[in-house]
Amino acid sequence: MKHLIIGTAGHVDHGKTALIRALTGQDTDRLPEEKARGISIDLGFAQFRLPSGRRASIIDVPGHERFIRNMLAGITGIDLVLLVVAADEGVMPQTREHLDILQLLGIKQGVVVLTKVDLVDAELLDLVREDVAAAVKGTFLEGAPVVPVSSVTGEGLDRLVQIVDGLLEVTEPKDVTSFARMPVDQAFVRPGFGTVVRGTLVSGRIRTGDRLELLPQGLEVRVRGLQVHGEKVEVAEAGQRVGVNLSGVERAEVRRGDVLAEPGVLRPTDTFAGRLHLLASVPRPLRHGARVHLHTGASEVTGRVLLLDRDELEPGDSAFIQFRSEAPLVVGRGDRFIIRSYSPVHTIGGGGVIEPHARYRRHHAPHLEELRAKETGGRTGVIAETLARRGPVPLAEAELARLIGAPADVLAPDLRALEEAGEILALEGGYWVHRRGYAAFVEAARSALEAFYRQWPLRPGLPKEELRRKAVPQADARAFAAVLGRAVAAGELVLDRDRVLLPGREVRLTPAQESLARSLEAAVRAAGFSPPSVAELRDRFPDALTEELILHLQEEGRVVRLPGDLILHADHLREARERTRQFLRTHPTLTVADFRDLLGTTRKYALPILDHFDTQRWTRRTGDERVAGPLL
CATH class of the missing domain: 2.40.30.10 (Translation factors)
Structure with missing residues (x-):
């Protein structure tokens, strides 16, 4: 069932409250001051049962210029307006201001109600009609029904009800599938229940037991109970006036203008x-x-x-x-x-x-162009511009939904449509990136790698984390992994263990470099289980490329760097592993002394090799001893 909100508007003392009383039998003036002064000061609400069986809410707003702020607090979210003009006075200043407000708020339909017709003759009524026609010319009410009524005699009320019912028949319902959102226009304490807030639920649904967020305070609250026009309900839907009994918040913490919403969707x-x-x-x-x-x-x-x-x-x-x-x-x-x-x-x-x-x-x-695109592109345009503005930094779907202000399931068709059009790209882990942002990432990554190769021609690629810092420093590790994965799958980058390479990258040594590399490897091999340090190798082979060639030998798996910058030949490492495996088949544990004797070396070298074994999970340390690790 559609849930609809009818709002009133018009100058003070033109009979808005009396009209609602005549239509619904309910008095929306609830404050003692309103009763004493005979004018509406704050918002009033009534339930309107229509011949079709629909039930609409009517919001009665104050017409006095001093209370326009109260009128504005209640007029948002209405589906149809009754612009009330007293037949004995015609269009007045607040009539025009209210009409301006309705026009600016984008209200689409309404009825002009000429009240107090029992006080005027036919000639004056015709003059008022002309006055109204001139006032609404060029607005959404131009051509709208104009209905003369008397709240005293009942004249015209049946016709007004039939017109309103017909207009509501074709009114587009509010979106109950979107996230729950209710601007708070009233808050009070109900004895025995605690804090209660009221407002028009402009989107989504609220259920008893829901956890919501009160903004801008950012307070988490729980729905203890719901009422719609005094009736207890388990679920309230967009388009209804709702009273929400909340736990987790005191009345003093709530103000008119706060927003009750699904957590994490809106932020101040x-x-x-x-x-x-x-x-x-x-x-x-x-x-x-x-x-x-x-x-x-x-x-x-x-x-x-x-x-x-x-x-x-x-x-x-x-x-x-x-x-x-x-x-x-x-x-x-x-x-x-x-x-x-x-x-x-x-x-x-x-x-x-x-x-x-x-x-x-x-x-x-x-920036102006971006605003034009967001203004005219609909939701898909907003999605595309939001992602385009992020450049090479992907957005998680949940974060994108929060920025757009719509649930992820509502965005899903728009995302797929943009993806099919080639405007945006889906990444692993639920991330999205604009096509231009993805191209910018690939270009930034290629530029970073090319600069790296110029500086370090003997190294195959950049560590992933270093590439992230150079190409997309604003992206966290997950977002970076998502966009990098896309580039690797597309063949635009290559991932080798924890390094990123350009496709076709091969390190080719000159004859002189190859000769030095062989000499370094031979020196490391000759050292056996007493491996030299990088500093010792630099001293022995004083060449500018010595350290780079050691790294090259590491990349090729010919030598291994141990803790303390010791360089051990890969063949010796394999031999040490095999000796350890054989030893632990006949011994429950291995001490540092056992390991030292097993390799025929000293404690100085045995400890770094054992530490490397622990890192590789070949051994596992228990106190001062080692036992076989899962990968030995």
């Missing part, structure tokens, strides 16, 4: 990028750096509007902006926002969030 920001539309009615341009009030979801913060491609924004125009908030803010891609001048406070514009976590430079063409 202090700077987001978006497109801002400045109302044509604003008397002067908006200057770069202007301080404003910003409303999004149920929250209000102050901050500064940074214009990214100009110094002033003219009335009626739009531009890319970066909003720098003075307090932590929780927004997702595509969220709508309203800005109001700092003082005096009036609505001056609004728009949509393009990048929730932004650090863009002003007048920087690549």
Whole structure:
């Protein structure tokens, strides 16, 4: 079943609360001050049962200009609006401001309700109709139904109900498959239950027992119970007004504007990028750096509007902006926002969030181009741009989902479509990289290897960790392994044990180098089980390439480097291993003295060879003795 939210809007004392009472039988003015003053001050809520069997929630918002901030806290997430205009007064200042807000928030459909028709004659009603038609011209309400009603006599109410029911029939339902997200517009303590928060669930589902996150505080909370219009439920879905009983948080820790969400999907920001539309009615341009009030979801913060491609924004125009908030803010891609001048406070514009976590430079063409792509490309465009911006550093699918603000299973079809189009590449371990980022990695790796070969012509390749630091230092080990694995599978790089090589790489010695290498190997072989150190070999063969040739002999497996930089011939190492194997077949343990005598050497050399045995798991140390290891 679709769950729908109806919102009201209009000037103070134009009969919004009376209309809801006439439609639902419920009084949405709950505060003593509201009763005393006869006007709505804060948000009110009622359940609306329609002839089709649908049940919608109605949000009653205050119309007085002093309480616009309260109106903004409740209007987000509505599916249809009832713009209320009193027939005895016509369009008034807050009518226009509310209409501007609805337009800026991207509301798609609504009904104009002319209330108090029992107080006017037909001629005045026609004048009000003309007044309304002029006010809504060019907005989403142009051509919308205009329904005269009286909340006192009941005139027109049945027709209004039928029109609303018909419009809701074709209303697109909210996404219950996305992650759970509910802006909090009310919080209180219920005796015997503890902290309760209320709001409109704008996406996903919440179940009793769920663990959620309260943002921007980052508090983990658990759902103890759920209510929808006073009825206890086990599951609440997007499009419903929900009361959530929480454990893990005190009432004092919750504020209007907080967001209850699935853990790990959203994170607070202090700077987001978006497109801002400045109302044509604003008397002067908006200057770069202007301080404003910003409303999004149920929250209000102050901050500064940074214009990214100009110094002033003219009335009626739009531009890319970066909003720098003075307090932590929780927004997702595509969220709508309203800005109001700092003082005096009036609505001056609004728009949509393009990048929730932004650090863009002003007048920087690549950044502006990126914002255009993210604005027009839909979710696939956002995915592609997010990966492209990472360059050669792959993103894990879970992290990509968090940055996009959608669950991984929702992103899956978009990722596959982009992969089939060749725009992005899937890597091992659930990582993704843009095709340009992958090409940049291969180029960086080749450049690093070529520079390495120029410096060390006798070495076959770079250790993996060293290549990571040179080619993609921002990538962690798993991300690097994922993109390296793709390059190896494609034949663009070669992995040899823990070293990365360019394809076809072969180390070829000159005759002089080959002669020196043979001499070094012969010296090591002649030393037997009393291996020389690298320093001793340098002294004996004072050539600039001596140490490089020792490394070359190591790479070819002709010599082995032991602890203490001792160089042992591979044949002697194999002989020592075989002698040890034979000894441990008839002896339970092997001491250093036994090993020394077995090789006919001294303790100075026996210990490093034994340490190497331990490293290779040929032996295992127990106290001062060795026993046979699993690989002996």
